[in-house]
Amino acid sequence: MKMNWDTLLNEKRFKKSSSDKLEFDNRNSFSSDYSRIIFSSSFRRLQDKTQVFPLKRGDFVRTRLTHSLEVSHISSSIGKAIEYKKQLKDDKISSILAVAGLIHDIGNPPFGHFGEFVIQKFFKEFFEKNNLNLSQRQENDLIYFDGNVQTFRILKKLQYLGNEFGYNLTYGTLATIIKYPKNSVEGNKKNSLNIEEKKFGYFLSEDLDYKKINDELGLNNNRHPLTYLLEASDDIAYCVADIEDGIQKKLITLEDIKEQINKYKDRSDEKNLNSLIALEENINKYELENIQIKKSKGNRLYEKIIIQKIKIYLQSQMINNTISTFLENENDILNGIFKRELLDVSSYKEIKNLFKNLAENKIFNSKERVEIDLLGYQVIDTLLNIFVSSALEILDKGKEASIYSKGIYSLISDNYKLIYEEYEMKNAKTKEDKIYNTLKLCTDFISGMTDTFALELYKKLKVY
Incomplete structure (x- = not known):
């Protein structure tokens, strides 16, 4: 329907x-x-x-x-x-x-997708x-x-x-x-x-x-049509923004971007090739316009200005293309037969992939990022071990559980515990349902932490 x-x-x-x-x-x-x-x-x-x-x-x-x-x-x-x-x-x-x-x-x-x-x-x-x-x-x-x-x-x-x-x-x-x-x-x-x-x-x-x-x-187990637009907006926001952050951190250069454009031009279909060529031409134009900045202020400020111009140009083009792609495919979307991302059927698919891959190779595999990920691993894994074992002991032993487990349980946010105790556990029909709810409680608490809170709690609990 x-x-x-x-x-x-x-x-x-x-x-x-x-x-x-x-x-x-x-x-x-x-x-x-x-x-x-x-x-x-x-x-x-x-x-x-x-x-x-x-x-x-x-x-x-x-x-x-x-x-x-x-x-x-x-x-x-x-x-x-x-x-x-x-x-x-x-x-x-x-x-x-x-x-x-x-x-x-x-x-x-906390710690983003690596935390997941x-x-x-x-x-x-x-x-x-x-x-x-x-x-x-x-x-x-x-x-x-x-x-x-x-x-x-x-x-x-x-x-x-x-x-x-x-x-x-x-x-x-x-x-x-x-x-x-x-x-x-x-x-x-x-x-x-x-x-x-x-x-x-x-x-x-x-x-x-x-x-x-x-x-x-009346979704018929399909996506809401606006989900496609939200997904495209997310990609448009971060695919160039991540590169901007990478240039700020000196992990990426303009030459890296131009090198990737040349690689992608060799494998793109006509509509994506035209977008890549237009991007390349605009980068060359921005470089000429700002050559005096490079001479007087140095390469770092020069590259920061260029990437901001690239971001403004690409986001406006990708927004416009997303709108036209959505309207062209609106009937299939409403019929529930459109099963791809909007940007993947647009003329900016390869540019999206170019920037995502560049971020993956230059930012997410950088030494700085790997060190943060390793810290994040220790923090989240340790917290999960502590809270899951303690919460399950309380579920199993009740008032006979150890003082340590009771203390750990008391650290969980009251609003999470209230939903768990007053709504989910009261509706649990089996032992397995109660275990599932208890594991979810721990995940709710830890996944809801900020980066800093998770790190600080990890440090405190490691002492004991």
Whole structure:
């Protein structure tokens, strides 16, 4: 069944708002979602979760907070253009995309994507050593832990505001941040040609919540169409921004970029080749325009200026191309048969891949980044070992558990424990459900930490 925009832009919430709308409040419900997020503690914590270089401070270093603001701006701009083209005057699309940009990384653990890897590895080895009789889906939820999935859990449940509804965001907003509308058994097919199956989108603990959203919006277990625009906005924001940070850290040079352009030109189809040639021509133009800066101020300032110009040029071009690609494929998207990223069918696929690969080779494999990742591994792995063993001992022995385990359990944030004790454990029907909930509690707490908090707690607990 074809999706339709009237249903997709549903402003319904899980719980009806308890406050009356004020006389001069002309916001739609999605703009109200934006307000709920931007004043929240979960959003503020993103300022201490660094995008590329965890634990590094400086006025140029992007945090998850600044990245999220950039994504919010880009996605909202794209939404406004879509509304203009479709002659829509209610601002619903741009409002959803603005808030989705803010929240898309809220579930990321400390130390970024490497933190995800450490959590995944910990539970893979944990279940190999311990036969707890959990279902395949319960184990997969943890073995394939993903920040995007944790985002949905935080938004729907973990931000305790007096009930189990979390931020109580609209269905439309929540659906937009679910990139992979599959559970952990159906998804996680890395080699699938269907983008929706490569990872998963919701834990077993939020299974009924997802189903309610899916049914209410008529998604038919497909992505919300705006998810494609959010995903493209994320790529547009970081693929050049990571390179800008790399140049700031002297890990990448303009020559590296030009060398990669020449390599990609040899393998690109015509539409991508034209984009690469245009990029090359613009770089040459920016270099000529700023040659005096190079002579008078040196190469470092010169390269910083050039990469900023490249970023401005490419982001504007990629935004424009994303809009046209979405509109060209809108019918297939609404019919649920479009299964690729928008940028991967655009004329900027190779440029996106070029910058991603350059960041991978020059930044994420750099000595500085590897040292940070090794520290992150020790921090997260150690914390998981301590909290999981203690929480399981309390589950097993109750009041007879050791003083140490009780002390460790007391360190877990009260709001996480409240959701765990008052809602999830009271609904647990089996021993396995209780174990699953307990493991999730530990993961909620540790993945919700900022980089600095995780490191400081690690140092304190290592002393004992």
